[in-house]
Amino acid sequence: MKKVLLITLLGLLCLAGTVSAMNSPNYAINWNIIGGGGGGSSSSSYQVQGTFGALDGYSSSANYRIQGGFWQPMTTPSDTTAPASITGLHNTTYASTYINWSWTDPTDGDFSHVLVYIDDIQKPNVSKGIQWYNATGLTANADHTISTRTVDTSGNVNTTWVNQTRRTAPSPDTTPPASITDLHNTTYATMYINWSWTDPTDSDFSHVQVYVDTVPKPDVPKGTHYYNATGLTANADHTISTRTVDTTGNVNTTWVNQTSRTAPSISTTLTVAVPNGGEIYYLGSTLTMGWAYTGSPGTTVNIEVLKGAGTLSTLTGIPIGSGGTGWYNVTIPGYTPLGSDYRIRVTSTSNPSYTDTSDGIFTISGPTITVGVPNGGETFYLGNTLPMNWTYAGNPGTTVNIEVLKGASVLKTLTGIPIGSGGSGSYSVTIPASTPLGSDYRIRVTSTSYPTCADTSDGPFTIGVDSSTSITVRNPNGGENWVQGSHQTIQWTYTGSPGTTVNIEVLRDTTIVAVIPGISVGVGGSGIFSLTVPYSTPVGADYRIRISSTSNPAYTDISDGPFTISPAITVVSPNGGETFFPGNILPLTWSYSGNPGTTVNIEVLKGTSVLKTLTGIPIGFGGSGLYSVIIPVGTPGGSDYKIRVTSTSYAACTDTSDNSFTINAYG
Incomplete structure (x- = not known):
């Protein structure tokens, strides 16, 4: 038996209804939505008309669905919880007409799909697992918004919107650069032409496309400004064709061309x-x-x-x-x-x-060395510079040895001297004042790498003394007496050019006891140096002065005779011939000059022995000193007594009685 059913309807996916009897064979069904979208409520009355077999054993409290042409009872859904929202929504592109958005689906087990709206316009749902949407046909250089909500398999919709706004890129550049200018050839040859030009000023200009005789050639990058076409036919026209391209790839379709002719061929x-x-x-x-x-x-x-x-x-x-x-x-x-x-x-x-x-x-020859100077006939003076130079050819090595020859003998060898550069070398020495004089000198220059590569001066040269230059000691020059502490002058004369300074040496016999260096040579042929004779200078009659040029030691002179340094203290008495008795006064007197100190020591000598020493005795006043002692009873008699008076400040400032005096022990 078939019946017509009137069914309450609102949803589009799956219906479940509660059956209630109407006039047979029709039935009224109150339904509930179990899937799909839309509105309505379970109390609304809708009808669906269909012909079905008889419903046996229906219940007014059961839910039903149409399955296989028959109403079947089913369980009323109980899930009303919407899924979580998507996360990590972001765009992955930057283009002018589309935006690709990506996200991470929620982890809900019944999550179904994502509702997508672009700029408030609904787009196709994005099923679970896809996790991206590519919005196309967008306006360039404009903001566009994606809006999303999630839906589960029961139709529950998450009412929280997850949105993002992103901007599309500006429209791409479609304007080509300007053409090159001033295209011209810069050569005239048989097999090549070099063309030059000026690049366009467009900031995005990239390169020039080049064709020679319609054959494409390698692009010429911005800034190169030329192309050299090679392998051309001689005495023929050849055409360069150019177009410009920018960094976006826009090509200027205007050709800039030039035709030039190669030179005729010439004989080989x-x-x-x-x-x-x-x-x-x-x-x-x-x-x-x-x-x-x-x-x-x-x-x-x-x-x-x-x-x-x-x-x-x-x-x-x-x-x-x-x-x-x-x-x-x-x-x-x-x-x-x-x-x-x-x-x-x-x-x-x-x-x-x-x-x-x-x-x-x-x-092709072996390396050579040729002496240039001295090469014969030259005269050099003691203390002056001996210049030596040579030339060389080939590669005689990096160093040479220089031998100074006197006659057949080697007087001096200078080793490992740099050979020089550019084919010439040089070396200079100062001729020592001790060098033997002679007119039989030569030099020999020898490669240290190739001993056979050598050369000797062609002729002899002379080493002598420059008679036009001299220094002469004038004072002290023998016989002078300089007292310790006195002010003295050393004087000399000179001729020629002995240099600007001299050294003054003080000699005692042949021993140098003092050097005064770097003293001005003087002016107008004479020089002078003032000094105070130190109290510490040993007394003696064998002193001389030597004066030498600092730049040329060959110019030197020494005092003709010795002079004397005498003490600043002089014993006055007893000074020889006197007789004194034990128990009587022994008067001791002396004189002094300058300032040899404030005290003296007085020694009483018998023969060569010191019988008594009186220490720290005041030196005196106004150049004289006095000290008296009583000769002790028991003092040994004798005629070999002297006294010695010595400054306590300067041991060299001392004097002894000229002769012996007597102490008569027997009265």
């Missing part, structure tokens, strides 16, 4: 230029080989080094050069045979018919 030749005869080269030096060419002899040459009729060495694949000339340098090995029968031959590697040989022979 190859000619040796250097060495071409007469040159001299040295072992270890550079052999420079040069040639000229015309036409197109190829890109490389072979160079043969010829000795006589044989080939000593071949250098292969040497670049031919540019602009019609080529050069190649080699260092001549130290083992190369010496000789004056050398030539070179230069031959094209691509066409051996293009070849040439040196017109004449050149020489």
Whole structure:
């Protein structure tokens, strides 16, 4: 039996209703939404009309659904909890017409899909697990907002919106750069043309597309400003075509072209230029080989080094050069045979018919050294500079030894002297004042690396004394008496040019006891130096003065005779011949000059023995001193007594009785 059912309806997905009887065979069904979206309520009355088999055993309190054409009872859903929102919503692109948003789905087990709205316009739902939405057709350089809510399998919607606003990129640049300007060729050659130009000023200009005779060539980057087209046909027109491109790839479709003509072909030749005869080269030096060419002899040459009729060495694949000339340098090995029968031959590697040989022979020699100065006839003076110089060729090493020869003997050897640079060297010494005079001097300069590479002065030179220059001691010059503490002057005269300063030496016999350095030589031929004779100067009659030039010790002089340094203290009495008795007074007197101190020691001498010492006795006043003692009873008698008076400040300032006095023990 079939019945027509009137069913209450609002949802679109799945219906569950409560059946109640109506006029047979119709039934009224109150339904509840169990899936899908929309509104309505369970108390609203809707109807669905259909023909179904009889519903047996229905219950007014049960829920039903249509399944297989029949009403089937079902359980009323109980889930009313919406899923969590998405997280980590962010955009992953920056483009002018689209934005791709990504997120992380909620972890709810019944999560179904994401509702998506772009700028408040609903978009297709995004199913669980996709986790992104790409919004297309957007306005460039504008803000666009994505709005999302989550839905579960029971239709529960999370009412919390998760939104994000992002801006699309500006519209892409579609404007090409300006064209190049001032395109022109800068050469006139048979096989190449160099074109130059000025780049456009567009800030985004990238490069120039180049075509030569319609054949594309490598792009020319911004800032290069030229293209060199090679391998061209001689005496023919060739066209360069250019277009500019910016960094976005926009191409200026306007061609800027120029047509230029290459030079006519010329005949091909190859000619040796250097060495071409007469040159001299040295072992270890550079052999420079040069040639000229015309036409197109190829890109490389072979160079043969010829000795006589044989080939000593071949250098292969040497670049031919540019602009019609080529050069190649080699260092001549130290083992190369010496000789004056050398030539070179230069031959094209691509066409051996293009070849040439040196017109004449050149020489390869061992290294040489040649003395320049002194080389004979020169005169040098003691204390002056002896300049020595030489020239060298080839590679005689980095150092030389210089021998100073007197006759056949080596007087002095200077070792390890730098050879110099650029083919010349020099070295200077000051001729010692002790150097023997003579006119038979030479120098010999020898390589330390090649002992056979040497040279000696061609002629002898002279070492002498410059008679036009001299120094003469004037004071003290013998016989003078200088008292300790006195003010004195040392005087000298000079001639010529002995230098600006002198050293003054004080000698006692042959021993130097004092040096006064760097004293001005004086003016107008005479010099003077004032000094106070130190109280500490030992007394003596064997003193001399020596004065020497500081720049040339050969200019020197010494006092003709000795002078005396005498004490500043002088014993007055007893000074010899006096007789004194025990128990009587022994008067002791002395004189002094200057300021030899405030006290003296007085020694009583018997023979060579010190019988008594009186210490710390006041020196006196106004240049004289006095001290008296009573001669003790029991003092040994004798006629060999003296006294010695000595400054306690300066031990050298002392004097002794000139002669002996007597102590008569027997009265």
